[in-house]
Amino acid sequence: MMQRWNRKKSHFPIVALILLGVVVCSILHNESSIQQIHEEDPSNQGPKHQQHASTVTYVVPNLGSHSNLAPVFLDRFSRCNSTSEYSGKRIRWGDSHVKKGRRKSSESCDVFAGKWVFDSESYPLYNESDCPYMSDQLACHKHGRSDLGYQHWRWQPHDCNLKRWNVTEMWEKLRGKRLMFVGDSLNRGQWISLVCLLQSVIPADKRSMSPNAPLTIFRAEEYNATIEFLWAPLLVDSNSDDPVNHRLDERIMRPDSVLKHSSKWEHADILVFNSYLWWRQGPVKLSWSAEENGACEELDGLGAMELAMGAWADWVASKTDPQKKRVFFVTMSPTHLW
Ligand SMILES: *[C@@H]1O[C@H](CO)[C@@H](O)[C@H](O)[C@H]1NC(C)=O
Numbered sequence: 001m002m003q004r005w006n007r008k009k010s011h012f013p014i015v016a017l018i019l020l021g022v023v024v025c026s027i028l029h030n031e032s033s034i035q036q037i038h039e040e041d042p043s044n045q046g047p048k049h050q051q052h053a054s055t056v057t058y059v060v061p062n063l064g065s066h067s068n069l070a071p072v073f074l075d076r077f078s079r080c081n082s083t084s085e086y087s088g089k090r091i092r093w094g095d096s097h098v099k100k101g102r103r104k105s106s107e108s109c110d111v112f113a114g115k116w117v118f119d120s121e122s123y124p125l126y127n128e129s130d131c132p133y134m135s136d137q138l139a140c141h142k143h144g145r146s147d148l149g150y151q152h153w154r155w156q157p158h159d160c161n162l163k164r165w166n167v168t169e170m171w172e173k174l175r176g177k178r179l180m181f182v183g184d185s186l187n188r189g190q191w192i193s194l195v196c197l198l199q200s201v202i203p204a205d206k207r208s209m210s211p212n213a214p215l216t217i218f219r220a221e222e223y224n225a226t227i228e229f230l231w232a233p234l235l236v237d238s239n240s241d242d243p244v245n246h247r248l249d250e251r252i253m254r255p256d257s258v259l260k261h262s263s264k265w266e267h268a269d270i271l272v273f274n275s276y277l278w279w280r281q282g283p284v285k286l287s288w289s290a291e292e293n294g295a296c297e298e299l300d301g302l303g304a305m306e307l308a309m310g311a312w313a314d315w316v317a318s319k320t321d322p323q324k325k326r327v328f329f330v331t332m333s334p335t336h337l338w
Pocket residue numbers: 002003028029030031032033
């Protein structure tokens with residue numbers, strides 16, 4: 001398991017996240033914990049990406065603070081003019097800007113260690129058909145699934161019991177805050193699910209959902225709170241960031257740039273990231289920020305993920321104050337196409 005820097009459940013909706021079925025691990029990432037992600041992936045049998053140990057070039061992540069140049073972002077029309085083998089360039093992590101001091105946990109129970117139990121009495125917490133924001137993609141019941149038993153699984157920590165989830169208590173904790181999910185369709189599902197859990201007590205004229213866009217926002221006026229989803233399947237800048245037209249033949253990313261997305265997520269109070277399945281769809285083209293002629297390099301998905309996670313982790317380490325923000329990373333997702 002990766003490090004956990006926060007187990008306290010009294011201020012923020014950790015309990016709800018667990019109820020949602022998110023396997024959450026907290027972060028304060030460093031290279032070794034990212035390495036662990038790879039080691040823990042049992043289906044990873046592919047070769048590691050090419051090592052060019054003798055001539056490693058380091059690239060400073062483009063965090064938007066060091067450069068005066070206006071960044072040019074990739075979009076779905078971006079193309080590579082040429083593609084060469086991965087040069088071995090690595091991202092140089094920020095020096096020691098990492099804010100020390102993890103939040104001390106006063107919680108004696110580790111809510112991250114537990115198991116799923118079947119609970120036919122107090123679950124489900126909401127019915128699909130009662131949620132006006134349920135998306136067709138996720139509406140199992142509406143599309144004829146007859147076995148609805150999956151709605152009854154409840155997270156049970158080994159050493160304590162969680163309080164039953166209470167919608168008004170959660171809204172009080174979210175008052176004046178922005179909670180944002182960032183990632184791929186798995187996190188979009190978690191976001192919709194949380195919105196469905198929470199929306200029922202907000203009168204229809206006091207809540208709103210923005211149109212589908214890279215950033216989609218559910219707003220509860222009385223609580224001055226939002227629950228948002230940012231489509232950023234690779235976390236870093238990529239040509240797959242259009243929330244609708246993202247299934248492209250050629251996957252291109254800018255491994256040293258999280259700027260396009262971090263400008264949207266940086267002011268959120270609670271961040272839940274995920275990224276996984278998109279790295280398992282074959283090689284990825286790398287378009288480094290400094291490359292001006294559309295020349296790309298190509299790298300296998302695992303190596304590309306490592307680069308992207310490095311840039312992302314660097315952003316988290318250098319730009320978030322653990323006293324003020326909570327950051328979670330959902331480590332692994334099952335496929336959910338059927
Ligand atoms: C990095 O991760 C390793 C293993 O998870 C841990 O032992 C080490 O203390 C971490 N370093 C920092 C700076 O957080």
